[in-house]
Amino acid sequence: MRSFHMPAAGKWMLLAMLIGLLAGLAAILFETMISTAQHFALNRAAGFIMTEAEAQYSPLPDVEGELAPLGLLAVLTLGGLVAGWLTWRFAPEAAGPGTDATIDAYHNKRGDIATRIPIVKIITASITLGTGGSGGREGPIAQIGAGIGSWLAKRLHLSDRDRRILLATGMGAGVGAIFRAPLAGALFAGEILYRDAEFESDVIIPAAVASTIAYSVFCFSLPPEIRFVPVFGDEVQFVFNSPLELIPYGLLALVLVAAGVLYIKSYNWIQQGFQNIRLPLYVKTATGAFLAGLVGLGLYYSGGKNPQLLTVLSGGYGMLQSAFSAPEKIAISTLLAVAFIKMLTTSLTIGSGGSGGVFGPSLVIGGCIGGAVGKTLQGIAPYFVTQPAAFSVVGMAGFFAGCARAPFSTILMVTEMTGNYQLLLPTMWVSTLCFLMMRPWTLYAKQVPTRLDSPAHRGDFIVDVLEGMIVEDVYQHHRKLRMIQESTSLNEIVHLLAKTSQRYFPVVDKQEKLVGIFSSDDVRSYLYDDVIWEIANARDVMSTPVITITPQDDLNTALSRFTSLNIDELPVVAPEDPQTILGVLRRKETIAAYNRRRLEHKQATADAAR
Known part of the structure; x- marks a missing residue:
């Protein structure tokens, strides 16, 4: 495998297919473990019966029971x-969400994830969610x-760059399988790594292949009637009637931005609070789960034992399914209560170190806020807002797009999960507004702004900058350069060295055409042998062929030629005649030009941030 390079598509197709197969099997195991834990711990022990999305599946039979509050608290704790x-x-x-740790491994740990981490993560997350x-x-x-991709790269002894690509490929494959959104999984892998509108382009194709394979493997584990059906079913259909509807959707974006900032700040505040407590991790996670249970039960009883309010615990997709299919049966107060209390219970569960993601809760929060805004606007302008449930779909995407700084993959993921493409324009409109207005905030602290800020691409930045500059703009055209005729004796050359600080001397013929070059170091070996001074001439000490550069070559090419022979100066020659010398480019001039351009970029970035 190491004999192949990036252009070898067969290598990446093979690796991506293998990762897709393993990630798909891991997703099946993960989903089965969660369902099993929910069945025995929540349904049977606590009498907590959750409503799920239409196409979610559990291999275990449904049970009926009455909620036992103390039992639920005990199970959670x-x-x-x-x-x-x-x-x-x-x-x-493996503590916390997992996505942030994966992003950190990509940027700062050369794509290395310890093999034990995915094994522990699948167990602890199944317990937490179950x-x-x-x-x-x-x-x-x-x-x-991501752990599967990193493990495979290490087993095959691939390079750091390849290991990073396989890590992101595995991340996209897992997400694409579990959410039944293969295209979104591929984009998620390339987009979630950065805070600004940036993609890791090398990841997209292998992640798309792996995500498609993982999705197919996962779906074949489902019953035929829901196989390849979106998570929320295929009956969630809304229409976009007029561009004027973008106005109320714009109002929705403003509400989502305010809620998103509140969510991020509360999550970070609670997470920091738990980190400051000097107790073992398991005490913190137990405390966080217990407090989340208290909050959820408090909401449940204060709301008249409304079972919809218990969606602030566990997944909560059942609430979204109801918001899509029967919005008239859900009060605005219920939607808002679930949205804002879900922020708190998620922060307590995950911020304390519990194993679970923030994407699922974000969908519930955004969907509930969207539904509440839609129902409110319908009450104000019923002829203008005819489908309040559509605001739930758009709210799901807009909220997470702003919070996670991943608009494109989120738009596609929500679209694939609902099977509804008619809301693509308002979804993109709201997601873009949320992404732009929430620029200073993100749920994922380990994201870096752009590729230029990632340690994984430090060398790329140097190449990009140097390739954007040409020799013509750097070398000193009017510098006086001493040429040496090829017939000049070594005696004359030795005496010339004592009178000039020039280090490299181009050798020319009678027509002033370049035929060779020598340095002061080349002459030094003859200094103590004055017998040969009158016998040898410039042709005897010069080196050929001459490594040259043209004014239109970029500085990356120049730097490569400097390092190929470890020289400090390159003759600059005419493009149409490589024997006509125009001047000389020095290595220190190249480095100085790079440093100037780097400082200019840094200043421009700082100005843009202000």
Whole structure:
């Protein structure tokens, strides 16, 4: 495998297919473990029966029971304790969402994820989510898939660059499988790494292949009636009637931005608070799960035992399904209560170190806020807003696009999860507004602004800058350069060295055409042999062929030629006649030009940030 290079498409197709197969199997195992934990811990032990999205599937039979509040608190706390202890004991890196740790491994750890991490993550996340923790599946499966890609790269002894690509490929494959959104999974892998509108282009094609394979493998584990069906079913259909509807959707974006900033700040504040507490991780996760349970039960009883309010615990996709299919049965107050309390329960569950993602809760939060805004605007202008449930779909995408700084993959993911492409324009409109207005905030602290800021691309930046500058703009055209005729004796050359600071001397013939070059170091070996001074001439000490550069060559080419023979000066020759010398380019001039351009870029970036 190491004998292949990036242009070898067969290598990447083979590796991507293998990662897709493994990630798909991991997604099946992960989903099965969550379903099993929910069945025995929540349904049977606590009597907590969750409503799910239409096409979500559990192989275990449904049970009926009555909610036992103390049992639910015990299950939540015990789940947090066990998951936290396993993380603390075997893989502290697996604490929290998982996506941030994966992004950090890509940028700062050369794509290296310890093999134990995905193993521990799949267990702890299954326990956390299966016992009612408010979290999503995307963070854990992203880290699990990324761990598979990193493991495979290490087994094949691939380069750091290849390992990073396979890490991101595995991340996209896992996300594409678990959410049944293969195209979005591929874009997610390339987009989530950066805070600005930037893509990791090398990742997109292998991630698309791997995500498609993983999605297919995962779907074949489902019953035929829901196989290849979007998560929220194929009956979620809305229409976009008029461009004028973009006005209320613009108002929705403003509300989502305010809610997104609140969510990020509360999540970071709670997470920092738990980090400042000097207790073992498992004590923190148990405490966070217990507090989340108290908050959820408090909302449930204060709302008249409304079962919809318990979606602030566990996944919450059932609430979204109801918001799509029967919005008239959900009060605005219920939607807002679920949205804002879900922020708190998620922050407590994940911020304390619990294993779960933030994508799933973000969809619930954004969908509920969108539904509430849609119903409110319908009450104000019923002829203008005819489909308030459509605001739930758009709100899902806009909220996470702003919070995660990933607009394109989020737009596509929500579209694939709902199977509705008619809302693509308002979804893009709201997601773009949220992305632009939430620029200073992000859920993922390990994101870097652009490729230029990533340690994974430090060398790329040097090449990009140098390739954007040409020799013509750098070398000194009017510098006086001493040429040496090829017949000049060594005696004359030795005496010339004592009178000039010039280090490299082009050798020319009678027509002033370049035939060779020598340096003062080349002459030094003859200094103590004055017998040969009158016998030897410039042709005897010069080197041929001469490595030259033209005015239109870029500085990256020049630097490569400097380093090929470890020389400090290059003759600049005419493009149409490589024997006509125009001047000389010095290595220190090239480096100085690069430093100037780098400082200019840094200043421009700082000015743009202001």
